[in-house]
Amino acid sequence: MSSNEQQLSGPDFARGVPASDIADGKMLLGQFNGEAVLLAKAGAEIFAVGATCTHYNGPLAEGLMVGDTVRCPWHHACFSLRTGEALRAPALNPVSCFRIEQSGETVFVREKIEKSPKQQVKPDSHVRSVVIVGGGAAGNAAAEMLRRQEFKGTVTILSADDALPYDRPNLSKDYLAGNASEDWIPLRTPDFYNEQKIDVRLKTRVVAIDTVEREVTLADGSHVAFDALLLATGAVPVRLDIPGAGLPHVHYLRTLDDSRALIANTKNSKRAVVIGASFIGLETAASLRARDIEVHVVGPQSRPLERVLGAELGDMIRAIHEERGVVFHFGTTAVAIDEDMVTLKSGDRIPADLVVAGIGVQPDTALAKAAGLTIDNGVVVDQYLQTSVPGIYAAGDIARWPDPHSGAPIRVEHWVVAERQGQAAAINMLGGRQPFDAAPFFWSQHFDVTVSYVGHAEKWDKIEIDGDPSSRDCKVTYLKSGRTLAVATVSRDIESLRAEVEFESS
Structure with a gap:
């Protein structure tokens, strides 16, 4: 970038x-x-x-x-x-x-020249107020799309965060590595939301949804009414449950405040342990190495990201990290954290001034569940991203939607998917009937190597590789029963785009 x-x-x-x-x-x-x-x-x-x-x-x-x-x-x-x-x-x-x-x-x-964008839907006159719960990718994209569609009613974003919507993927990548200033992080300025008449309420937690009276209750006891509601509450990190997990040098990376705190801790740290060889864990490891910190990564698997990307790309990613000095401890887990040490199940003890937990996230569905919405590994939505209650939609990390490409309901935790779902949900809240049928896309950055991934393959029975992962130049296709479910590429951007187009036309 x-x-x-x-x-x-x-x-x-x-x-x-x-x-x-x-x-x-x-x-x-x-x-x-x-x-x-x-x-x-x-x-x-x-x-x-x-x-x-x-x-x-x-x-x-x-x-x-x-x-x-x-x-x-x-x-x-x-x-x-x-x-x-x-x-x-x-x-x-x-x-x-x-x-x-x-x-x-x-x-x-x-x-x-100025050309007017195509208006995709004429706003439903019965919808005069839209409330969006969550100020992340999906919530921000939905609010912006409502105004792009010339919706004249009220748009309110209720965000538990203390910062305006920001570029979350950068928190573990260039911003954490010290290659991007904080000026890059906000998606918009405060003036933008004022000009667009988008009411963003920060540090505001929604505690209940009344699906009959069509209003949400805030933590301070006040209420906000809605004609249409978008739930975009995102995901929360899975917390460590081992002795020492609450020590001050143990970090999670989800919010801008999390990233700021981690950066502040790097200034006096020489050795870090990353618990979890997830995407967020590995990107964090790369960013910490960019700050010249010794990094050890701990994970129960045999190679990084094998469950998502397969053995070949897993080995490639491991080699990329090891070339830059990252040390892996696979086949084990952390069992205790001390002020200057992490103890592994294998018995090994790794010195650490800094610990980062990247053991996954879980969808924040408590609010939706309490409101009586259908929950099944996320908030269940139809092809238009509407939940089991008419007029209430869900998008982003919490939404489990019928994916036409894999032929099954899926839920993914990707930034671009969340934004695109927010945009589609906004159009549908205004009375549009736009199915969400985009092929999921994400990218993951490991030092100077980027993996692009289109589609969704939870399981596959065959992998086809064109090129050489060890040379950081390849296309990997994931198939099941002869059907292409996903395509991952390294150094082949055009092929990734072509794969996306093929998914759309299939």
């Missing part, structure tokens, strides 16, 4: 380019007035949009053009070539759109 704008390259579109240089279904990277710009041709139409993804500044020219859209190669954001609109998270802002002028066989890019 880079915070810098792309280096300008290619032709100056202000001077014009031959129309023949732009093939149908293809993109041409160039520049205009000091900005990277894409020319793209779909049939007889030519479009010009900004070439830099508004999520993490990914290079759209290296992405995939699908119809009249372009998808970012890094994290699968999608933009309209017609309007520049951010059609899919994780991008929330549009790219610039430019006027095209064609003279004879030459195409020129002219000034920037």
Whole structure:
């Protein structure tokens, strides 16, 4: 990831380019007035949009053009070539759109133009107030989509967090590693929520939902009424249950405050033990190594992430970490923590100034369960993300939805999925009938290697590998009974995007 704008390259579109240089279904990277710009041709139409993804500044020219859209190669954001609109998270802002002028066989890019995004649904006049419980990925994306759909009623986010919605994936990646400033972390400024008339109430805990009176009760005893409700309460870390788990140098990583506290502790730490070889545990390990801290990772399995990614990618990830000095202790668990030591079931004792627990999370469904909503490994929703109570929706880590790609109900804990579900739920709360059928996508960063994963494979009976995981260049396909359930890629961004498109069309 880079915070810098792309280096300008290619032709100056202000001077014009031959129309023949732009093939149908293809993109041409160039520049205009000091900005990277894409020319793209779909049939007889030519479009010009900004070439830099508004999520993490990914290079759209290296992405995939699908119809009249372009998808970012890094994290699968999608933009309209017609309007520049951010059609899919994780991008929330549009790219610039430019006027095209064609003279004879030459195409020129002219000034920037404002184009209205396509309104997907006419807001239901019966819905005048929307309450969103949770200020994470799903909650924020839903609130923004409500306003993008020109919903004029009240939008209230009730967040137990003490910070405005922020970029949670960065907490274990560049921010924790010291490569990203805290300025990167907020998704929006306070002014944005004021301008959009989104009432964000921080440090606000909802304790009950009255599904008959259509109101929620807050911890202070007050009530907030709703016509439509979105539950986006997310997940909470699984806590260690061993002696010493409550010591001050033992950390969990879920919130911005958690990450801040961990960073503060690194300043006086030389040795760290990460309990749990999960995605969050391994990303934390990589970030701590970037701060020149000795890191040991403890886990009961035989290799990292084998249950999710298989043996081959598990071995690759282990090798990446070991090359950077991470020490693994597999086939064992932590049984006790002292002020300067972690004791393992194997009998080994590892010196530690700092301990991070990454042993998983569980969906925060207590509120939904108490309200009488159907619960089954999460809050059960239909294809429109509506719960068992009409008018109440769920999105993000708590939602268990019927996945058309795997053919089974699933629940996943991924940032991009949560944002996309929040967007879909917002449209459906306004009376739309938009099934959530996006293929799940996530990425995991291990030092300078990123694994991209599309689809969902809880179990598989065959793995096909194209390329060489040990060379950090491969595509891994997970199949069951001959059906492709998921695709993981390393250094093959276009193939990851193509896999996503194939899932959508299947």
